[in-house]
Structure formats: structure tokens, C-alpha cells
Amino acid sequence: MNLKNLISTCIFISILFSFGTAQNVSHPNVLLIITDDQGYGDLGINGNPHIQTPVIDQFARESIRFNKFYVSPVCAPTRSSLMTGRFSLRTGVRDTYNGGATMAPEEITIAEMLKDIGYSTGIFGKWHLGDNYPSRPNDQGFDESVIHLSGGMGQVGDFTTWFQGDSSYFNPVLWHNGIQEKYDGYCTDIFAQQAIKFIENNKEKPFFCYLAFNAPHTPLQVPDEYYQKYKNIDPASGFENDERPFVKMTEQNKEDARKVYAMVENIDDNLAKIFKKLDELQIEKNTIAIFMTDNGPQQIRYIAGMRGRKGSVYRGGVRVPFYFRYPAAFEGDKDIETTTAHIDILPTLAEICGAEIPKDRIIDGKSLLPLINNRRVDWASRPLFFYWTRRYPELYNNISIQEGNMKLVGHTDYNADIQDFELFDIEKDPYEQTNLVTKEADVAKNLKTKLDKIYQELIHSGNILHPPVPVIGTKNENPVILNRNDADGERGIWSQEEIYGKWHVKILEGNYNIRFKFIKTVKGGGKMTLETGPVIHQKINITDTDLIEMHNVHFTETEGELVPFYSVAGKNILPFWVEIERIN
Structure with a gap:
């Protein structure tokens, strides 16, 4: 020092x-x-x-x-x-x-x-x-x-x-x-x-x-x-x-x-x-x-x-x-x-x-x-990884790696040639206007190799392969309300009525009351279905309503997909939210 x-x-x-x-x-x-x-x-x-x-x-x-x-x-x-x-x-x-x-x-x-x-x-x-x-x-x-x-x-x-x-x-x-x-x-x-x-x-x-x-x-x-x-x-x-x-x-x-x-x-x-x-x-x-x-x-x-x-x-x-x-x-x-x-x-x-x-x-x-503290550090070789696409990172689409002043950007196909990428010197070109990939092909290839390595490492992380799930039936949260932000299924689930959605959950063994809330009133004469793996609960609904309830539903301990939908007039409607309350 x-x-x-x-x-x-x-x-x-x-x-x-x-x-x-x-x-x-x-x-x-x-x-x-x-x-x-x-x-x-x-x-x-x-x-x-x-x-x-x-x-x-x-x-x-x-x-x-x-x-x-x-x-x-x-x-x-x-x-x-x-x-x-x-x-x-x-x-x-x-x-x-x-x-x-x-x-x-x-x-x-x-x-x-x-x-x-x-x-x-x-x-x-x-x-x-x-x-x-x-x-x-x-x-x-x-x-x-x-x-x-x-x-x-x-x-x-x-x-x-x-x-x-x-x-x-x-x-x-x-x-x-x-x-x-x-x-x-x-x-x-x-x-x-x-x-x-x-x-x-x-x-x-x-x-x-x-x-x-x-x-x-x-x-x-x-x-x-x-x-x-x-x-x-x-x-x-x-x-x-x-x-x-x-x-x-x-x-x-x-x-x-x-x-x-x-x-x-x-x-x-x-x-x-x-x-x-x-x-x-x-x-x-x-x-x-x-x-x-x-x-x-x-x-x-x-x-x-x-x-x-x-x-x-x-x-x-x-x-x-x-x-x-x-x-x-x-x-x-x-x-x-x-x-x-x-x-x-x-x-x-x-x-x-x-x-x-x-x-x-x-x-x-x-x-x-x-x-x-003004101490000299050498962080030039530390790569920063950026990505953004819905659901999971898409290989070479809106993805980049930055190391030192050089930054490789992909907006291309999974098997694209290096010439289809963009390479920027962000120190000289902070607005990312000049693509150097042809002029600096070796630099681009080296960055792509590092990008491939970090992508593969991160996409195979344990928490991606085995994602976290809500735990239903504990004293820590009862009832549990599953909202649409956390619903998986079709891409882009938002406020649509006819869309396939599901929640990945862990349910502890017990008896539960369940409430299904809909954005709009649904017509009577349909059937409410709740799938949890091979176990399916269903209930006929005869009235126009925006809230359907199932009482005293028994679950054995299970971890997997919870799939709710209301079938009426040829439509399958996803609830806006699902409330699950353990009663014993």
C-alpha cells in the first residue's frame, strides 16, 4: 500500500x-x-x-x-x-x-x-x-x-x-x-x-x-x-x-x-x-x-x-x-x-x-x-451481461456483453454469423452509432465466446431450472392470493379473459376454501374447474357472478401446476385472482 x-x-x-x-x-x-x-x-x-x-x-x-x-x-x-x-x-x-x-x-x-x-x-x-x-x-x-x-x-x-x-x-x-x-x-x-x-x-x-x-x-x-x-x-x-x-x-x-x-x-x-x-x-x-x-x-x-x-x-x-x-x-x-x-x-x-x-x-x-478510496483496481476484464426478452433470454436477441470499453450486442438469430452482431467502443462512441464488428472481428468473436459461456452458466442456474414457488397452507400467509403477475402459461398474460394461465405452487395437506375472482361478470350455466396435477375439482355455476367459491376442498401435499378456468358458452376464462385459505 x-x-x-x-x-x-x-x-x-x-x-x-x-x-x-x-x-x-x-x-x-x-x-x-x-x-x-x-x-x-x-x-x-x-x-x-x-x-x-x-x-x-x-x-x-x-x-x-x-x-x-x-x-x-x-x-x-x-x-x-x-x-x-x-x-x-x-x-x-x-x-x-x-x-x-x-x-x-x-x-x-x-x-x-x-x-x-x-x-x-x-x-x-x-x-x-x-x-x-x-x-x-x-x-x-x-x-x-x-x-x-x-x-x-x-x-x-x-x-x-x-x-x-x-x-x-x-x-x-x-x-x-x-x-x-x-x-x-x-x-x-x-x-x-x-x-x-x-x-x-x-x-x-x-x-x-x-x-x-x-x-x-x-x-x-x-x-x-x-x-x-x-x-x-x-x-x-x-x-x-x-x-x-x-x-x-x-x-x-x-x-x-x-x-x-x-x-x-x-x-x-x-x-x-x-x-x-x-x-x-x-x-x-x-x-x-x-x-x-x-x-x-x-x-x-x-x-x-x-x-x-x-x-x-x-x-x-x-x-x-x-x-x-x-x-x-x-x-x-x-x-x-x-x-x-x-x-x-x-x-x-x-x-x-x-x-x-x-x-x-x-x-x-x-x-x-x-x-x-482512490485505490487502483483492474476491472477492465470484468464482463457485464445484459439481456431482455419475455419469459426467458432468447439466444442472441436483445442480448449483450460489455468488457472494458468494448460491447457486443446481438439482435439476431440463434445461429447467426458474427457479422450479424454489433460491436461498439463505448468510450469513443458513447451513443453506439458505429458498428465495428467487421473492422474488429477478432474482438467480437472473443466477446461472443465469453457471452456464450456466461449465458449457458446463467440459464442453467438452479433457481431457473427449479424456480421458486409460493407455499400454500402455512401460518405465515393464510389465505394466499395468487395474482396474474405471477401466472404462467401463455405469453403476455394480463387482463384478458380467454387465456390459458396457471400458477406453480406447493400446497400443504389440508382442507381449503377457494375463491375465484373474475375481472368481469361471467355468465351462469358454466363449470368452474381446478386442476392440480391428476386431481381435478369442478363445480357447476348457475348464476351470473364475478366470484365463484369452492368450500372444503381437500389437498394432499403436492407441488406442481394449479390450473383454474371457467368454461361457459365455448369459452375458457382465467380468473383474475385465486384466493386459497386453509381451514384445517
């Missing part, structure tokens, strides 16, 4: 043992803030002339800024990697719905890791890694949770807000420690208020607060006072002389951008309240505060000229802001240009907070502490 690094380390240790607060400074608080579908360009500090984000902008200026920070192209994979330090496929997460957004309960989360060393843990907002036991937040290390279900409020999986339609973000029924509870107000305000309450209740001991806003995810709903600030702007203006590439915006794109900017400003105002509370409690200096987003923007708008958006493996889909502030130990206002990613957060927090990283599994991430 050279003299400069030795001095830096000594200063860090000295701060930890001399900084005065009521808390144990060797275990700093952790406030991890993540927003949903907020792109790199949805901040004033990143060159957007229209959006007003003074609080986040100031936070970024005070922070260590990781300027080449990457996530997955969509939300559930990002969140599983964030929580575990592992590529999402290792955790069992392969999709955002279609039964692929449940993380294996054997995974060790940041919350579990920190809880083991005395932290209080809370999540407020979006989980999206499993809505049933044993994969809910409270099953995965969180003491306190106030969340919505599935991928978003107003989506089919979040059945307590789905029927609210255009007002699903207002006065919602949320899930407080697994129990439905009615709240008043706008969702972002509610999640921030609950986070502040958690921080106040745990100010005397170390805490991990995971504040996962669902905004600005669709549906784009925002209090009118915020929308009024943006209703007359032209989000496409101000870039006429900019040499960066921009996608032309339609009138609908512009209206969507206005709503998104309003939603983000509301987030900014709520973060002002949270940071103020940290200051009032005199714990701001001993709190690690992180701000990031989960992927690129869903709609077309300013994204600093990058190519692609949410769902894309191009940089516009996977490069996001990442700001890290810990005043008690590190100076802020610093830029780090080394490539980093969501998988690095768990090992970083483990090292700083004095927790132990799991030793019985592969941790793909690396601690960021050497970079923060």
Missing part, C-alpha cells in the same frame, strides 16, 4: 471511531433510494433543461458520482441483482411477470445481511420480487414493509389498486407487513412519509431504509398541482443545435414526458423532506445515502443522446445515475469513471457496514470502496 492510500485508510478508520453521534458509527445507517423507469436524462444535473430536480441535483453535487453505472434493462431483474449482488438469473428472476418475477427465498438480501448485524430494516414502495410466502419482503429480511404488489400500482398483479383505474396512485390499499391497509394521499407522498416514520423510530440504532418509489412508472398519474407546472412546455425543444442523436417525439411522447417530469419533481420534493429529517435528527453525516434508478425511460424523451430505452440492452436502457454520499467518511463532489453496476451495491455495503458477504454462492459484484 502506498503512502497516499495508507493515509486515506487511516483517516477513514479514524473517522469511524471518533465521529460523534448517538449511533454506532461503525454501522452507518443506509438509505437506498431507487425510482422506477426514471431514465438518466430525467434530472436537471444530466442536462435536461425542462425538469426541475433541485434536491437531487444538489445531492448529486455533494456525492460521489459513478458516471458509468449500469443496471438491467427492466425492473425485477435490476432489483434482484441490487438486493443480492448476483446476476438476476442466478436468483430465479427472469421476467417482470409471466411467473418470472419471484426471487428464490434462499437468496440472501441486503436486508438479511444487515439485519444479522443488528440493523433495523424497512422497505417502502416497490418490491417486485415475490408477492407470496416465502418471497415477500418480510420473508427476506425486512422488519417493516409498506408496499404495493407486483410490478406496479394499477397493474393486474396489484389487484387492490387495479380496479381504481385512472386514480390507482391515489388513496390506495397497500400491504403493511403482509396485511392490506388503506392509505390516504398520493403514493409517492405515502411511501416517503412511511420512510420518514421508520427513520424516526430507528434513529438511535443503525437502520437500512429501502425507499423504492414506483413513480414515474406507468400509469402516469400525478397531483394536478405538479402537472400544471409542465403542461405548457415542449419537451422536445432546446436541443436543436445539439450534435447528439435524438429520437423524434410525437405529441403523445411530449404529453407523457410532461407527466413524467411532474412525477419526478414530486419525488424531488419528497426527498427534500427526507434529507431534512436526517439533518434534524443529526444522523445525516452517519448515513450512507444512495440515489439510483432501475432502468432507462419507458417512453421516448430526452436521454442525453443515448440509444435505446427501457427494455433495451443499448446504453439508454441500462445506464442510470448513481450517487453515493456518506459525509462521515468520504468527501463528496467526486466523479468515478470506472464501469460499475447494481451487483456492486451489496458487497460495498457489506464492507463499509461490517457485514459478512455470503460465502456459499457466487457474488458477481465487487465492493466500490477501493474506487471511493
Whole structure:
């Protein structure tokens, strides 16, 4: 260790043992803030002339800024990697719905890791890694949770807000420690208020607060006072002389951008309240505060000229802001240009907070502490793997590997020649406009070999081959409600009536009452059928209804597919949700 690094380390240790607060400074608080579908360009500090984000902008200026920070192209994979330090496929997460957004309960989360060393843990907002036991937040290390279900409020999986339609973000029924509870107000305000309450209740001991806003995810709903600030702007203006590439915006794109900017400003105002509370409690200096987003923007708008958006493996889909502030130990206002990613957060927090990283599994991430402390690291050979297609990764379709400055992208067939790929030098070509695959064919082939290896390794992960399932019949969750976000079967199950769907479950032996809820009233004169392997229960329904019940159904212990459907007038209709309650 050279003299400069030795001095830096000594200063860090000295701060930890001399900084005065009521808390144990060797275990700093952790406030991890993540927003949903907020792109790199949805901040004033990143060159957007229209959006007003003074609080986040100031936070970024005070922070260590990781300027080449990457996530997955969509939300559930990002969140599983964030929580575990592992590529999402290792955790069992392969999709955002279609039964692929449940993380294996054997995974060790940041919350579990920190809880083991005395932290209080809370999540407020979006989980999206499993809505049933044993994969809910409270099953995965969180003491306190106030969340919505599935991928978003107003989506089919979040059945307590789905029927609210255009007002699903207002006065919602949320899930407080697994129990439905009615709240008043706008969702972002509610999640921030609950986070502040958690921080106040745990100010005397170390805490991990995971504040996962669902905004600005669709549906784009925002209090009118915020929308009024943006209703007359032209989000496409101000870039006429900019040499960066921009996608032309339609009138609908512009209206969507206005709503998104309003939603983000509301987030900014709520973060002002949270940071103020940290200051009032005199714990701001001993709190690690992180701000990031989960992927690129869903709609077309300013994204600093990058190519692609949410769902894309191009940089516009996977490069996001990442700001890290810990005043008690590190100076802020610093830029780090080394490539980093969501998988690095768990090992970083483990090292700083004095927790132990799991030793019985592969941790793909690396601690960021050497970079923060200006120590030289050689991460150029670390590959980052990106993919996005529905259900499972499709070989060479919307898939990429990035190593150092070189990035190989596939939007082609499973047996395509190397010339059908794209190769970019993202240091020289940050907007991914110049394909070097012909000029640098050997580099491309080498990256493809590495891509093939990591793809095969991840797609054959144990949690992909044997995915996690809800366990029905335990005292931990009774009744269990199976929602459409977790339904497998046909691709793209959403709010359709005539579609084949099923849930993979484990049912403990016992007697159960079962309720089948439908989106619309179904006609009488049909038959409700429930298949669980070779055992089939059926009931004739004679009345028009949106709720059919079966009572005192006996199951032996079984693990497999649960297939419900209502047959009437030549149609097979999938229930909107299925509630299963063990009665003995």
C-alpha cells in the first residue's frame, strides 16, 4: 500500500471511531433510494433543461458520482441483482411477470445481511420480487414493509389498486407487513412519509431504509398541482443545435414526458423532506445515502443522446445515475469513471457496514470502496451481461456483453454469423452509432465466446431450472392470493379473459376454501374447474357472478401446476385472482 492510500485508510478508520453521534458509527445507517423507469436524462444535473430536480441535483453535487453505472434493462431483474449482488438469473428472476418475477427465498438480501448485524430494516414502495410466502419482503429480511404488489400500482398483479383505474396512485390499499391497509394521499407522498416514520423510530440504532418509489412508472398519474407546472412546455425543444442523436417525439411522447417530469419533481420534493429529517435528527453525516434508478425511460424523451430505452440492452436502457454520499467518511463532489453496476451495491455495503458477504454462492459484484478510496483496481476484464426478452433470454436477441470499453450486442438469430452482431467502443462512441464488428472481428468473436459461456452458466442456474414457488397452507400467509403477475402459461398474460394461465405452487395437506375472482361478470350455466396435477375439482355455476367459491376442498401435499378456468358458452376464462385459505 502506498503512502497516499495508507493515509486515506487511516483517516477513514479514524473517522469511524471518533465521529460523534448517538449511533454506532461503525454501522452507518443506509438509505437506498431507487425510482422506477426514471431514465438518466430525467434530472436537471444530466442536462435536461425542462425538469426541475433541485434536491437531487444538489445531492448529486455533494456525492460521489459513478458516471458509468449500469443496471438491467427492466425492473425485477435490476432489483434482484441490487438486493443480492448476483446476476438476476442466478436468483430465479427472469421476467417482470409471466411467473418470472419471484426471487428464490434462499437468496440472501441486503436486508438479511444487515439485519444479522443488528440493523433495523424497512422497505417502502416497490418490491417486485415475490408477492407470496416465502418471497415477500418480510420473508427476506425486512422488519417493516409498506408496499404495493407486483410490478406496479394499477397493474393486474396489484389487484387492490387495479380496479381504481385512472386514480390507482391515489388513496390506495397497500400491504403493511403482509396485511392490506388503506392509505390516504398520493403514493409517492405515502411511501416517503412511511420512510420518514421508520427513520424516526430507528434513529438511535443503525437502520437500512429501502425507499423504492414506483413513480414515474406507468400509469402516469400525478397531483394536478405538479402537472400544471409542465403542461405548457415542449419537451422536445432546446436541443436543436445539439450534435447528439435524438429520437423524434410525437405529441403523445411530449404529453407523457410532461407527466413524467411532474412525477419526478414530486419525488424531488419528497426527498427534500427526507434529507431534512436526517439533518434534524443529526444522523445525516452517519448515513450512507444512495440515489439510483432501475432502468432507462419507458417512453421516448430526452436521454442525453443515448440509444435505446427501457427494455433495451443499448446504453439508454441500462445506464442510470448513481450517487453515493456518506459525509462521515468520504468527501463528496467526486466523479468515478470506472464501469460499475447494481451487483456492486451489496458487497460495498457489506464492507463499509461490517457485514459478512455470503460465502456459499457466487457474488458477481465487487465492493466500490477501493474506487471511493482512490485505490487502483483492474476491472477492465470484468464482463457485464445484459439481456431482455419475455419469459426467458432468447439466444442472441436483445442480448449483450460489455468488457472494458468494448460491447457486443446481438439482435439476431440463434445461429447467426458474427457479422450479424454489433460491436461498439463505448468510450469513443458513447451513443453506439458505429458498428465495428467487421473492422474488429477478432474482438467480437472473443466477446461472443465469453457471452456464450456466461449465458449457458446463467440459464442453467438452479433457481431457473427449479424456480421458486409460493407455499400454500402455512401460518405465515393464510389465505394466499395468487395474482396474474405471477401466472404462467401463455405469453403476455394480463387482463384478458380467454387465456390459458396457471400458477406453480406447493400446497400443504389440508382442507381449503377457494375463491375465484373474475375481472368481469361471467355468465351462469358454466363449470368452474381446478386442476392440480391428476386431481381435478369442478363445480357447476348457475348464476351470473364475478366470484365463484369452492368450500372444503381437500389437498394432499403436492407441488406442481394449479390450473383454474371457467368454461361457459365455448369459452375458457382465467380468473383474475385465486384466493386459497386453509381451514384445517
